[in-house]
Amino acid sequence: MLRKLTAVALAVGVVGVFAAPGTTSAATSDSRADAADVYVCPMHPEVTDTRPSACPKCKMKLVKK
Ligand SMILES: [Zn+2]
16 A cells, blocks of 8 residues: 555656646746737627637627737
């Protein structure tokens, strides 16, 4: 039991060491893009998106907020 827990702890530690740099940078860039880029319809302020898509109401291209 104790040996199994130690093995699991070691595995988690190894995975964490190898995964930490990649996931940290990826998560930072992704969250930054999602949080900063908000596109809104010029005619419908309630219509927003995280991508420059078209407004579903008037088909106008959403502009960056
Ligand atoms: Zn619109």
